[in-house]
Amino acid sequence: MTEDGDCWTGTGVANCERCPALVESRSRIVNGVGPTDADLLFVGEAPGANEDEQGEPFVGRSGDVLDEGLRTVGLARQDVRITNCVRCRPPENRDPTTDERANCRGYLDQEIRTVDPELVVTLGKVPAELLLDRSVAVTSEAGDIDELVVDGDSWRVLLCVHPAATLYDPSQQEAFEGALEAAVGYAGDGGQSKLGEF
Secondary structure (H helix, E strand, O other): OOHHHHOEOOOOEOOOOOOHHHHHHOOOOOOOEOOOOOOEEEEEOOOOHHHHHHOOOOOHHHHHHHHHHHHHOOOOHHHOEEEEOOOOOOHHHOOOOHHHHHHHHHHHHHHHHHHOOOEEEEEOHHHHHHHHOOOOOHHHHOOOEEEEEEOOEEEEEEEEOOHHHHHHOHHHHHHHHHHHHHHHOOOOOOHHHHHHHO
16 A cells, blocks of 8 residues: 555545645546456546546546547547546646645556556656656657556556647647657557557
8 A cells, every 4th residue: 555545546646635726626526437357447637627627537628639649549538547646636727746746656666566568558758758767759759668667567668648739739640640640559368469569
């Protein structure tokens, strides 16, 4: 059990009050959704207004883009697990602060260990930099594979642009779809053998 054990329920977080500004701005804690043994774990930044209202990550316009992208590569939303670095909506949808990300990091690590996916897919710069602990140029690195180590265990991480980026900059669509196509190779049988292809 980690120091996060008091709030971790086995599949999500309950009753966390570590970040006063987020406790004030949230209507609920937004935990990950999808199978707890999924091959693919998608990690976003933080809930927005729609997610806070509905209690599920990646709903609204970004969720529509993600769902369509998954369909394009032959997956459905219910085939994958989707979560966020930070589980509470920041005020006015601002980026979560470094402290807020750090406060929630243990929960994300717990979720990764619980799901034990074949591949973690970071959606955007914030989750990529948080998990890889380095600067990430997400546009140029989209589709690249890196490694995440948590307490001596390692997972492959695929960098992907955020679905919302395709709404504001259509030129990002190709990078987004290319990363999803790379990710689908890890879903189902034989995913572990794919690392040598990247």
